[in-house]
Amino acid sequence: MVCNNVKFILNGYPEDFDEPSLTIQSLLEMNQEDDPAVIVELNGKFVHRKYFSICSVEEGDRVEFIHPSFGG
Numbered sequence: 001m002v003c004n005n006v007k008f009i010l011n012g013y014p015e016d017f018d019e020p021s022l023t024i025q026s027l028l029e030m031n032q033e034d035d036p037a038v039i040v041e042l043n044g045k046f047v048h049r050k051y052f053s054i055c056s057v058e059e060g061d062r063v064e065f066i067h068p069s070f071g072g
Contacts, residue, residue: 008061025052027063039066 006017010027019026024040024047040047041064047055057063 006057006059008057008059008063010063011065022057023053024055024057024063027057028052028065031065033065035067037068037070039068040064041066 043062
């Protein structure tokens with residue numbers, strides 16, 4: 001099986017993954033992101049949680065994991 005290297009920006013840093021299919025969900029799991037309140041942006045656009053498992057990360061994409069702060 002030949003895997004394609006996917007190069008993209010994650011939280012401002014260049015990343016290079018050798019995965020045949022990279023989704024937001026798999027990226028969250030690989031980075032051990034378990035915050036239930038995490039907000040994900042893909043190329044500057046909000047990604048709803050229900051799309052994490054089907055939203056693919058492509059070459060050159062920009063992904064941001066945002067952790068909101070609650071309180072006063």
